[in-house]
Amino acid sequence: MRFDVITLFPELFAPFLVCGVTRRAYEAGLVEVRLWNPRDFASGNYRRVDDRPFGGGPGMVLMAEPLTLCLESVWAERAVSGAAAVPTVLFSPVGQVLNHADVERWSASSGAVLICGRYEGLDQRFIDTFVDHQISLGDFVLSGGEIAAMALLDAVARLQPGVLNDEGSHQMDSFNLALDGLLDCPHYTRPEAWRDQLVPQALMSGNHAHIERWRREQRLALSQRQRPELIQQARLAGHLSASDEAFLADLIENPERDA
Ligand code: ADE
Numbered sequence: 402m403r404f405d406v407i408t409l410f411p412e413l414f415a416p417f418l419v420c421g422v423t424r425r426a427y428e429a430g431l432v433e434v435r436l437w438n439p440r441d442f443a444s445g446n447y448r449r450v451d452d453r454p455f456g457g458g459p460g461m462v463l464m465a466e467p468l469t470l471c472l473e474s475v476w477a478e479r480a481v482s483g484a485a486a487v488p489t490v491l492f493s494p495v496g497q498v499l500n501h502a503d504v505e506r507w508s509a510s511s512g513a514v515l516i517c518g519r520y521e522g523l524d525q526r527f528i529d530t531f532v533d534h535q536i537s538l539g540d541f542v543l544s545g546g547e548i549a550a551m552a553l554l555d556a557v558a559r560l561q562p563g564v565l566n567d568e569g570s571h572q573m574d575s576f577n578l579a580l581d582g583l584l585d586c587p588h589y590t591r592p593e594a595w596r597d598q599l600v601p602q603a604l605m606s607g608n609h610a611h612i613e614r615w616r617r618e619q620r621l622a623l624s625q626r627q628r629p630e631l632i633q634q635a636r637l638a639g640h641l642s643a644s645d646e647a648f649l650a651d652l653i654e655n656p657e658r659d660a
Contacts, residue, residue, distance in 0.1 A: 402512040403433040403484045405475045406550055409450065409519055411436035413547045422565065426558035434554065442470035451520055460521035468527050475514050485511035488533035492546025493518050496535030499553065501576035507553065508560035517546030581640035583631055586619035618648050625652060
């Protein structure tokens with residue numbers, strides 16, 4: 402899979418591509434990343450890529466032409482190297498908030514052209530003409546789409562086979578359907594006693610069924626407390642057993658129980 406990233410700050414991506422899971426996926430050729438700067442496609446001595454908004458108001462708007470020339474070069478280069486035609490994604494606070502199901506879809510795709518917005522945004526005519534999807538990282542505003550693009554690349558990279566040390570580990574992630582879309586349970590490691598705090602007894606029991614039940618209840622309690630909509634989704638999908646429901650009913654009666 403190949404991602405072409407259009408950004409005014411390609412240098413932000415360099416450290417990201419030489420560390421951790423993204424590096425592993427990148428070096429193994431599982432996730433190819435190419436960086437493009439629209440400034441290289443701007444004309445004039447100043448290679449200007451932005452201008453003031455029509456109608457007035459604060460900030461600057463990225464102009465359609467340098468972005469278009471950059472995008473057309475990406476397409477031409479992809480065609481020459483035999484890369485698949487892919488959708489164009491813009492990172493923006495007005496996009497749809499990225500979730501686990503989206504990441505799974507992108508991780509099984511041929512890639513995308515990722516456009517990182519900056520300043521007040523992009524000329525809407527460019528968006529209307531070329532952008533297939535707008536993705537947001539959440540209900541807050543970043544100073545640009547670069548961090549959002551890196552978030553997507555990281556999440557996609559770690560789902561590629563062979564990238565994580567333990568193949569099955571992403572199945573145990575929060576939001577994974579293998580765990581019914583719930584939040585992940587807490588984890589503990591050595592030492593068994595740390596500054597007066599002990600590891601929960603259930604994890605030391607050696608009884609596999611007992612440990613699994615404890616983990617399930619922790620996932621249910623954490624999801625109920627932090628993200629009750631995940632419990633509702635699991636319920637509607639028929640993922641909650643009678644004992645899950647009994648645990649949740651008891652939790653609502655006795656909210657201190659999982660503390
Ligand atoms: N650019 C600015 N804010 C953003 C957000 N919340 N998500 C994605 N891209 C952005």
